[in-house]
Amino acid sequence: MKLATIRLDGRHAAVRVDGDEAVEVGAADVGELLADPSWRDRPDGSRHPLAGVDYAPVVPRPSKIFCVGLNYRDHILEMGRELPTHPTLFAKFADALLGPADDLVLPSVSEQVDWEVELGVVIGAPLRRASAAQARDAIAGYTVVNDISMRDWQWRTAQWLAGKTFEASTPVGPWLVTPDEVDHAADLEVRCEVDGVVMQRDRTSELVASPADVAAYISQIVALRPGDLIATGTPGGVGAGRDPKVFLAPGQTVRTSVEGLGECVNHCVKDAG
């Protein structure tokens, strides 16, 4: 099953993708839907042609957004680093999220806007001090995240937050795909293209900490709730890791995809303000 949050006249609605239609399911967004343990029993509402749908971030207002730093085995080893014993965690605020087809406004205050395709995980049930098996059962589904990073801001200080939570900078979507459709994202291709050139390509089987491992680890710190979002880390091939370094420019299109989960396609535009 695929779920999405769409924009209608002046409101958001959670929908289920049903063939070439989006069917409203009686909630304002996917996070609100998942908070109801019996959401699968809700009656169908209005139907909309999928082709014309305007997608919001699949979970527009998670109570928490956790991100993992280096987490792809081949990328860590190629960088000459040791595999980490604990995941590197950082956070974003909900205001940082962007729709999967929205324009990406390149902030005038940054010269180094970079891409990071990632497997996104949406939590579907409360999780506190969970085992990996319990965490796996609490995953509602998977999505695509582009953890757009302003490298000049990220590396000004030891904490990365400033470069990771710019307003309306992190595309998420287009859908949440339930675990049964993608074998819990065990071995999916992740890919990022800029203007059609492949910049990142790897497989989720190379993740050091699996989605369930990461969710279980976070749950030792703080409760995860339905609709919370985890970005599981990016493989090699980011702009800042190239020689010479390359960053996004107005007019470019960045396309991030995960096999079976769809893609985010965001056109980069100049900051008017």
Ligand code: ZN
């Ligand atoms: Zn990232």
